[in-house]
Amino acid sequence: MLTNNEASLRTRMRPAKTGKPNSREELIAAAKALFAKNGYDGASVKEIADAAGVNVGLIAYYFGGKLGIFRECLLTDGEKRLAAARRILVAAESEMEFRLRLKLFAEEVLEFHLKDPDVTTMVHRECERGSPEVEDLFRNTYFLVFHTLQVFIESGKEKSLLRHDLDAEIATLFFFSQLIHAVRQDTANSKYFGKTLANAVYRERYISQIVGLFVGGAVNRAKEV
Numbered sequence: 001m002l003t004n005n006e007a008s009l010r011t012r013m014r015p016a017k018t019g020k021p022n023s024r025e026e027l028i029a030a031a032k033a034l035f036a037k038n039g040y041d042g043a044s045v046k047e048i049a050d051a052a053g054v055n056v057g058l059i060a061y062y063f064g065g066k067l068g069i070f071r072e073c074l075l076t077d078g079e080k081r082l083a084a085a086r087r088i089l090v091a092a093e094s095e096m097e098f099r100l101r102l103k104l105f106a107e108e109v110l111e112f113h114l115k116d117p118d119v120t121t122m123v124h125r126e127c128e129r130g131s132p133e134v135e136d137l138f139r140n141t142y143f144l145v146f147h148t149l150q151v152f153i154e155s156g157k158e159k160s161l162l163r164h165d166l167d168a169e170i171a172t173l174f175f176f177s178q179l180i181h182a183v184r185q186d187t188a189n190s191k192y193f194g195k196t197l198a199n200a201v202y203r204e205r206y207i208s209q210i211v212g213l214f215v216g217g218a219v220n221r222a223k224e225v
Contacts (some may be wrong), residue, residue, distance in 0.1 A: 024062050026052040028076070031069045034177065036118035040070055071137055074126070077112070078117045078141025084108045085148040091155035099215050104209045105149065106179060110197055119185060134217045146172060149212050153218075162218045171218060178210045 021097035030051035034043040045066050056218035063069040088105045113120045123142065126134055150172040156162040182189075182197060190196040197203045 014067065021059055023052070023054045027054060027059060027062065027069060028073055032073050032116070032118040032122065035070060035073065036121040040066075040131075047070075060098050069131055071134060073119055074122060074134055075137055075141065077116060077123070078137065078145075081109075081112055082141050082144050082148070084112075085145045089148050089152035091152065091159070092161065093159070095161050095215070095219055098161050099211060101152070102175075102206055103211045106175075106211060107203075109179045110182065110203060110207070114198060124180075124184065146176060149176065156218075163220050166218050171214075175210070175214050178214075182206060 031043070031048045034048055034051060037043075043066075045059045046056050048066075048069065049059060059065065059069055063072055085105065085108075088101055088108060090101065092101055097167070126138070140148060150168050152166040153171050155160065157164055157166060157168065186197050190198075195202050197206070
C-alpha cells in the first residue's frame with residue numbers, strides 16, 4: 001500500500017508517453033542488443049542495420065557512424081537516469097522523507113535495468129574498459145548520478161538527519177554497490193537461488209532491506225535523545 005507521499009512522488013516521476021518507433025529508434029534498439037552481446041568492436045554497422053531492418057546508410061545519416069550510435073545508446077540512457085536522480089533526490093526535511101526518497105531512487109535504478117538490460121551491460125563493460133571515446137559522456141551523465149546521490153546524503157548530514165561523522169562519499173559508494181551487485185548477480189541469483197529482481201515482490205523486499213540497513217546505520221540517533 002503506497003502512502004500519500006510516495007504516491008505523489010511516483011506521479012511526478014512518470015515519463016511522458018512516446019509514439020511508435022521510427023527508423024532512428026529501431027536502429028538504437030538493435031545497436032543496444034548487439035553492443036551488449038558482442039561489444040563495440042564485435043558489432044558492425046551492417047549487422048545493426050540488418051537487425052533494425054533499415055538501410056545501413058541511415059546510421060551515418062542519423063549518427064555519423066558506429067561510434068555515434070554507440071554514444072547515443074549510452075547518452076540517451078545516461079540523461080534519463082540523471083534526470084530521474086535529480087527529480088527524486090531533493091534534500092529531505094525528515095528521516096521519513098530521506099528514507100522514502102532513497103527507496104524511490106533505488107527502485108528507479110533497478111527499473112532502468114529491467115527495462116533496458118542491454119544498455120546496463122554496455123555501461124558496466126565501459127566502466128571496466130574506461131574507453132576514452134565515451135569518458136566525457138560518463139562524466140556528464142552516469143558519474144553525475146553518483147554525485148547527485150552524494151549531495152543528497154551530504155544534505156542529510158547538514159540537516160542533522162544523518163551522523164555528522166558519516167563520510168558521504170563512502171556512504172554513496174556503499175549504497176550504489178548494493179544496487180550494482182544486485183544487477184550483476186541477478187542471473188546467477190535466479191539460477192541458483194530462485195530469486196530475481198524481475199519479481200516485484202522480491203525486488204521490493206531487496207530495496208526495503210538495503211534502505212533499512214543503510215538508514216539504520218547512517219541516521220543521527222543523537223537527535224532522537
